[in-house]
Amino acid sequence: MKLKEKKSRTSKRQILRKSVASVLLLNMLCLSTVPAVALAEGQQTEATSTTPAVQQSNSSIPSVESLELKVKSAILLEPVSGQVLLNVNGDTPLPPASMTKMMTEYIVSDLVKQGKFSWDEVVTVRENASKTIGSRIFLAEGDQHTIRELYIAMAVGSANDATVALAEHVAGSEQAFVKMMNDEAQRMGMTNTYFANSTGLDIKDMPKEFQPANDKETVMSAMDAATLAKYIVTDHPDFTEFTTIQQYKFRERDTAPMVNWNYMLEANKNVTNFKQFAYEGLDGLKTGHTSRAGSCFTGTAERNGMRLISVVMGTEATKTMKAEDVRFIETRKVLDYGFNNFETKQVVAPKTTVEGTETVTVKKAKNVDVPVVTDQGVSFVIPKGADMSSLQSAVALNEETALVAPLKQGTEVGTVTYSYKVPGSDEPVEKTVKLITAQDAEKANWFKLFLRAIGDFFKDLFNGIKNLF
Structure with missing residues (x-):
C-alpha cells in the first residue's frame, strides 16, 4: 500500500512538472511574437527599440539656422563648463552699447568684495559725470550719493552719468578706469574687445574735454560678452540683488521711479506692459542700445539647476516691433534652444x-x-x-x-x-x-626599506644577467 502511494505521488509530481514546463514554454512562445506584432502596427516598446538614444535626441534638436535669428551675432553659453551651445558670428567685434557697463559693474563689485570700497561709501559727482548724456539720472556736479545708489542706477536704469561717477571715484578719472577695464578684459581672455569709456557711448557723445586721446571706439564680440557675464555670475553670484530690481526711485523728489530696461525678468510675468517678454528663470543681466550698435542684450536664466547665458547683438526694428523689443524675442529663441534641447549631466x-x-x-x-x-x-x-x-x-x-x-x-x-x-x-x-x-x-x-633595497638589487642583477643571453 505504501509502495502504491509513493508511486502515485511521484507520478503526480511528474505530471505537475510537465504542466508547469508547458505553461512556461507557451508563455515564452507568445511573448516572443510581441515585438513583431508591435512593429507591424507601427508601435515601439522599450524592449524592441534599436535606435541609439543619442540619435533619437539629435534628430529632435533643431539646427541653429532653423531659428531664423534676426541678429548680427549671438552666443549661448553654459558658464560652469564653458561650453558654447550656439554661435552665430560670435567672434565678430561689434558696438556693445550699454552692455559695456557689465565690466564697470564687475570691477566695482570686485573692489567692494575685496574691501577696498564699501557699498555705503559716499561718492561726490564730478564735472564729467554731470555732463554725460544719454540714459541718465541727471546728476549735478557736487551731488553726493552712495556707491550702492549709483550702482543700482547703472544696473537698473543704465544711467550713464552714474556709471561715470563710479568710474571716476574708483580710479580718479574715467580714462584711468578704462585702463582697468581693458586690463580685466585681457585677463578674462576677451580677445575681441576694446573699451573707450565706461558707458558704451560713442566717443562723439562723450563730453568733449573728457574724450580719449585716440578715436578707437568701444567694441565687444558676443563671445566676449558671454565670457564677461560668466565671470559676473561665477565670481559674484549675488549679482541678482541688483539685476532683479524691477524699479527704483533714485531720489525722494523724483516724480517716478526708473524702470529696469530688462523686460524679460521673470517677475515681469505679472506686469501688464512686460508680461509678453517675461521669461521663466531669467534674472539678468544687461541691455544696450545706440544708433550705431542697434539693440543688444546679455541675458541669463536658470532652470532645473542649469544656468545659461545668452547674447544677442545688432537687432533692428521691424514693421511691427521696436528694435529694443526684438532683442527680447531673439533672446527667447536662443534660451529656448538651450533649455529645450540640452541638460547638465554628471558623467564622473x-x-x-x-x-x-x-x-x-x-x-x-x-x-x-x-x-x-x-x-x-x-x-x-x-x-x-x-x-x-x-x-x-x-x-x-x-x-x-x-x-x-x-x-x-x-x-x-x-x-x-x-x-x-x-x-x-x-x-x-x-x-x-x-x-x-x-x-x-x-x-x-x-x-x-633595507630589505626592499636588497630585493631590488638582486632583481636588477638577475635582469642584467638575463639580458646577456
Whole structure:
C-alpha cells in the first residue's frame, strides 16, 4: 500500500512538472511574437527599440539656422563648463552699447568684495559725470550719493552719468578706469574687445574735454560678452540683488521711479506692459542700445539647476516691433534652444577611481601602491538623452621623483582629462580634474626599506644577467 502511494505521488509530481514546463514554454512562445506584432502596427516598446538614444535626441534638436535669428551675432553659453551651445558670428567685434557697463559693474563689485570700497561709501559727482548724456539720472556736479545708489542706477536704469561717477571715484578719472577695464578684459581672455569709456557711448557723445586721446571706439564680440557675464555670475553670484530690481526711485523728489530696461525678468510675468517678454528663470543681466550698435542684450536664466547665458547683438526694428523689443524675442529663441534641447549631466562622480590608474607608486612608502581618485566630479552639457558611451579619459601623472613618502591624503599626483564629442560639434568638450591620493602614504621603517633595497638589487642583477643571453 505504501509502495502504491509513493508511486502515485511521484507520478503526480511528474505530471505537475510537465504542466508547469508547458505553461512556461507557451508563455515564452507568445511573448516572443510581441515585438513583431508591435512593429507591424507601427508601435515601439522599450524592449524592441534599436535606435541609439543619442540619435533619437539629435534628430529632435533643431539646427541653429532653423531659428531664423534676426541678429548680427549671438552666443549661448553654459558658464560652469564653458561650453558654447550656439554661435552665430560670435567672434565678430561689434558696438556693445550699454552692455559695456557689465565690466564697470564687475570691477566695482570686485573692489567692494575685496574691501577696498564699501557699498555705503559716499561718492561726490564730478564735472564729467554731470555732463554725460544719454540714459541718465541727471546728476549735478557736487551731488553726493552712495556707491550702492549709483550702482543700482547703472544696473537698473543704465544711467550713464552714474556709471561715470563710479568710474571716476574708483580710479580718479574715467580714462584711468578704462585702463582697468581693458586690463580685466585681457585677463578674462576677451580677445575681441576694446573699451573707450565706461558707458558704451560713442566717443562723439562723450563730453568733449573728457574724450580719449585716440578715436578707437568701444567694441565687444558676443563671445566676449558671454565670457564677461560668466565671470559676473561665477565670481559674484549675488549679482541678482541688483539685476532683479524691477524699479527704483533714485531720489525722494523724483516724480517716478526708473524702470529696469530688462523686460524679460521673470517677475515681469505679472506686469501688464512686460508680461509678453517675461521669461521663466531669467534674472539678468544687461541691455544696450545706440544708433550705431542697434539693440543688444546679455541675458541669463536658470532652470532645473542649469544656468545659461545668452547674447544677442545688432537687432533692428521691424514693421511691427521696436528694435529694443526684438532683442527680447531673439533672446527667447536662443534660451529656448538651450533649455529645450540640452541638460547638465554628471558623467564622473567626485572621488572616482580611473580605470587603468587605480594606484600610483610612491617611493619609500610602507605600501608602495597607493590608491588615487579624482578630486571632484565632472559634468557636461549634453543633448537630452544623449549616449555617453564615447566618453574618454587621458591620465597625466606627475614625475615619479615627486612621489616620495610620506604623502598626505589628498596630495595631487597628476590629472585626468575627460573628453566627450558632442554630436554635431567639431570639437570635443573637455574638463581636467586632479588625481589625488585616497589615503595617507606613510613612510616605511628603515628595516623594510633595507630589505626592499636588497630585493631590488638582486632583481636588477638577475635582469642584467638575463639580458646577456
